[in-house]
Amino acid sequence: MEKQKNIVIIGGTACGPKAAARARRLDQKAKITIIEEEENLSTATCGLPYYIGGVIKNQSKLIARRPDFFKEQMNIDVLNNTRAVAIDRKAHQVELLSLGTKTTIRYDKLVLATGGIPAVPNLEGRHLGGIFTLTKLKDAVAIRSLIAPHDIKKAIIVGAGLIGIEMAENFIAQGLEVTMIEALDWVLPAMLDFEIAAPVEKHLRSKGINLILGQRVAGFEGDADGWVRKVVTKDTAFEGRLVLLALGMKPNVKLAQNAGLKIGKLGGVDVNEYLETSDPDVYAGGDCVENVNLVTRQKMLAPLGSTANKHGRVIGTNVTGGRETFPGVVGTFVIKVFDFNVARVGLTEAQAKKAGFDIVTALVPSYEHATYYPGSKEILVKLIADKATGKLLGGQVVGPGDSAKRIDVLATALSFGATVDDLANLDLSYAPPYNSAMDPLHAAANVIRNKRDGLARGLSPMAVKEKIDRGEEFILLDVRTLEEWNARRIEAPQTKFVPIRELRARLEELPQGAEIVTFCQSSIRAYNAQRILEGAGFKDVKFLDGSIAGWPYEVSGTKPFI
C-alpha cells in the first residue's frame, strides 16, 4: 500500500486553502492540514475596506468558507485559532500554539502561505489607541465598530497607496471627514506616473478628501488615556482620533527566516518556478514570496489574492508529486477610486527608466466606447515601450470609463512580449456599446509607432510645463476651434491660437526657425498640425502629448476632460 502523504499548510486565507483543495483533488488519500491563526479561513481580505464603508453589509459575506466546510466537503483538517511557532526542518515538524497549549505536527511536505504584515514605521506614538492597520477581518471589525458608536467624525489616513485610497472612499461613505497624508508627491506613487496620478488626485479632492502630499509623518500624539489625538508631520499636525496606517505590506517571513530558509533581496521567501523554497520539502506562495516580473525578469513583490490563488494551484499540484510551474506576474493592479477606475500594468515610466530602458511613451485621452452611443465615459491612457524594439513595457489607464478591460488586454499582451505593432493590430471586440472601431489602446500603440518611425514627435506635459515656467522662447500652438479656445485654455505667454483648418493659409504668421509645440483636445489634430508644419518646411515641431485633455496642470475655463 502507498504511504499516506502528510501535507501541512500554514496560512488559511487564499494560497493555503487553494493549495489544500487542489492537493485533495489530486490525492484522495493524503492527510492535509491547514493551520490558521484566526477563527475563519478563506476570508476575503480584499473586501475589508468595503465592509468598513458599509458597501458590504455583513461580515459573513467575507467568509467564503466556514472551517467545517473543509472537513465535510474536502476531507481537509483545519486547525484554526492556532499559530505555527517554529519549523524543525530536520525533524519535518512544525511547533504549534493553540489556546496556550503547545503541540507539534509532522509533515512530508510543508506549505508556507503566511501572507503579509502591514508596514508600520518606527515612530513615536505608533502604539496609541485609535491607530490601526487593516489586514485582518478583526481590524475591519474594530474600525467599523469604532466609527458608529464613538462619534468619530474625522479619519486620518497615512499613505496614499491601495489601502489608503480604498479606505478614503469608504470613510467618506460613512460620513467621515478624511485627511490623507502621503510622503511622496503624488497618489499611488508606486503604481502611477505623475501625469496619470494627477487626475486621480483631482478626483479625490473633488470628493472632499483633504490630501496632503509630500509630507512625511513624524509621529503621533495621544491623550491621557493613551488614545491618539494628533498626527504630526514636519511642518504641522492634524487632529484626529482615528488613524489608519496604510503604508503597504511586507512579506511575513519570520517562520521561514527562523527555519533558515532563503529570503530574497526584497524580503520575501525565495522560491523557484515550482514555488519550492531552498528546502525541497517546503513550498511557499501568496503574499510571503517574491515573484518574477515577466517584463524585467527581476524579482518583485506582488501581494495580491489573484496571484496567491494561482500559487495555491501550483503548490497543490507539486506537493502531491506533480511538477507545475508558475511563470510570474506583470505587475497588474486595479483600484476603484470613487467614480474612477484606475489601473496599471508592467513598468511605469520611472520604473522603466530605472530598469535601464530607453523608452518612448504615448499619452492618449479617449473614450471607453463610441461617443455617438450614449454613456461613453472618458479614459486617459499612457503606454510605455522600449524605443529600440517597440516592445511594450507598461501601461496606465485612469478615468470614469472602463480601464480594467484595457489593462487586462495589456497584461495579456505583456505576458507574450508584445510589441506596439502587435498591440495596434489586436482584433479587439467592437460594437458601439462596447468600444470605438479603434480601441484607445490601438490609438496609443499607433502614437508610439508614429514616434518610433520619426513621424510623430511628442513632448510630455511635464517638459512643456518646464519650458513655460522657465520662460523659454517657443510657440505653444493651439490648433483647436474658436469655440474650444473660448471654453478653456492653457494660459501661457507662449500660447498662440491658429485653428487647424486655417493653418495652411496662415503659415506666414509662424517664424520659420521657431520651435513649435502644437496641441489640441486629444492630440489628433496636434499631430496633423505637426505634419502640416513639417510638410511646409518647419524643422522643430512637436506636439504636446495628451494635449489639453491630458494636461495635468491648471487650465483656465471649464473642466476639459476627466
Added chain:
Amino acid sequence: MEKQKNIVIIGGTACGPKAAARARRLDQKAKITIIEEEENLSTATCGLPYYIGGVIKNQSKLIARRPDFFKEQMNIDVLNNTRAVAIDRKAHQVELLSLGTKTTIRYDKLVLATGGIPAVPNLEGRHLGGIFTLTKLKDAVAIRSLIAPHDIKKAIIVGAGLIGIEMAENFIAQGLEVTMIEALDWVLPAMLDFEIAAPVEKHLRSKGINLILGQRVAGFEGDADGWVRKVVTKDTAFEGRLVLLALGMKPNVKLAQNAGLKIGKLGGVDVNEYLETSDPDVYAGGDCVENVNLVTRQKMLAPLGSTANKHGRVIGTNVTGGRETFPGVVGTFVIKVFDFNVARVGLTEAQAKKAGFDIVTALVPSYEHATYYPGSKEILVKLIADKATGKLLGGQVVGPGDSAKRIDVLATALSFGATVDDLANLDLSYAPPYNSAMDPLHAAANVIRNKRDGLARGLSPMAVKEKIDRGEEFILLDVRTLEEWNARRIEAPQTKFVPIRELRARLEELPQGAEIVTFCQSSIRAYNAQRILEGAGFKDVKFLDGSIAGWPYEVSGTKPFI
C-alpha cells in the same frame, strides 16, 4: 522635384477615410481623392440600429466628418454623390458617374474600400415595398420614418444574426411587436455554439421577441399597392408590413471583379499581407476583402469597422511608399442583446471540429466580479482548445455580466497562440469591484487543463440530454444541498440526489460498476465529487459540463442562472 503622387480611394465609410488621412500624414504633397456614392463620409454604420431605436437621437451623431472636413483639415479631395463605374487598370484611371455625368480620374495608386452589400435571397416578392436591408444611413432613415407616422405595429426580421438581433432590440424599443425568423436551429448560429446561444434565445423570448427557429423563408406576399403583407415560410406565414432582411453581408467586389482583380474563394477581394490586390497599384481593405484567420491560417470574411480602420492605416502607409503589414484577425465579435453582453472569438466548437481539430472544451458559469461585492452579474464562459497541444482555439462568453473584457483577453491570447496553461496564469487585474481573485477565464482554462491531465472528465449537456432522452441506464448524480435541490432540478429518471458533504459516507448507495455523471450548480462540487468517487474506486465517473447553471434545457423550479 518629386512627382506628386495621385492616390484615389473608392469608398468613404471607414477604411477609405482612414487610408486617406494616414496617407496625408505621410505625404503632405500627394493628391488624395475619396470617391463616395453617398452624400456623407465616415458614417457610423454600426450605429444605425440604435438610430432606428431612438437610442441615438440624431442623425448628425452618426456622421463623424462632414465632406468639407477632409478638404479643410486634411487637404483631401472628396467626390461625394459619385459612383465609381469601372476601373481601367492599364490606363490607371477610374470611370466615375455623378449626377448623370461621366468623368474619369487618373491614379498612381488606387484603393478599393467598397465595403459590403447585404445578402438578399432570390425569393418571390423580395422587391415589395416595406422590405428593407440595413447598411446605409438612408436605409435607417427610411425605416425610422416609416415606423412613426405609418402606424406600423409589427416588424418581421429575417435572420437572427448580428443586424437581426440588434434590430430586434431596437424595434422593441420603438414599441413594435417583433417576429424573428431564423433558418438554423439557434440564434447567432455562425457565432455561437448551441449551449451558449440557448440563454441568448431565452433572453430574447423574455423580452417579447417571437422567435421562430429552424424555418426558412420561402417568399413574400404583397398587397395591390405592391407593399409587403406576409412573410411565407414552408409551414406557415407571418403577417407584417415591415420586413427587415438581415441575412448577413457579402463583399462588394463588382468593380474589382470587372477589372479582372483576383477574387478569393469566399467572394472577397484577394489581398496579401500588404493589402495589395493582384495588381500592385491597387490596394483593397475593409469589408470587401478576405482576411487571414490567425487561428486557422485560412482566409475568412470579417466585415467589421474595427478591422476596416486597421486596414486603412496599413493601406495609407503602403500607397505612400511604406511597407506595413496586416497580420489578420481572430474572429472577435461582440453584440448587445438587450441586457446581455454576447461575445465570441476564434472558432466555435463546430468550426474547430470542421477545421479538423481534436478538441477539449470547458463550460463555466461564473460571475463578472467578486460575489461579495454588490452588483456582480452572471456570465457563462465556453472555451475550446486543441486536445493534443492545449492551444486555445476559441471562446464564447454570454450573460448580463462583463463579457467583452474576457473576449478581449482571449482575442489577445489567441493572437499570440496561447495555450490554456498560459491563460490560466495570466496576471489579470483584480479588485473586488472588477473581478474575482480567479477570473472566470482562469477557471475555464483550469477545467481544460484538468481534462487534458485526465483528472476532470466532462460530458457536454447535449451528450447528457441525449442519454436521458434515449433512456440510457446511468446515474445523474446531483451533489448540491437540499435547499438547492428544493429550488430547482433537472428532472430525469436517472437523477439521484446525494449532497457532496454526505457523499463519502453514502458510497454504498452507488453500484460500483455504474456510469455516474455528477453535477452541482456550476461544476466545482461536481468535479470534487468525481474525484471523490474515483478515489473510492468508481471507474466510470464524469461531470456535467456547466452543471445546472449551464444546462441549456428546461429546469423545473426557479430560474437557475442566466
